[in-house]
Amino acid sequence: MVLEKNYIDFGAIVQNAVYENHPAADQKRITLSVQGMEDQYPVHVDSGKMERVVGELIGNAIKYTHEGGQVTVTLKQEDNRVVLSVKDSGIGMTPEECAKIWDRFYRTRASRKWPRVLA
Secondary structure, eight states, rough: OOEEEEEEEEHHHHHHHHHHHHHHHHHHHOOOESSTTSOOEEEEEEEEEEHHHHHHHHHHHHHTSSSTTTEEEEEETTTTEEEEEEESSSSOOOHHHHHHHSTTTOOOHHHHTTTGGGG
């Protein structure tokens, strides 16, 4: 994989991903909120690939959150790092499942039953 890295504001990537996912959140009456966007977050990344990653994180949070739930996207600076967190009121993951989040095609036990877990 070839990365085309540039210096960009990570906040712009996050704002774009939130904007792109708003229709899906609105359709499920999910409150999609963003925190920490008042600062600049310069990063050296492949913006296209990073947009895909951030979009997938937010999209999955919306997908696995019950109608009327909440998804909160937070961006902050910690030491020399930019930290993105996506928190939702969805079906959840165990700590063991969190360790596998980047495994290709991995799905949690609860997501394999989705949406039957709504009842």
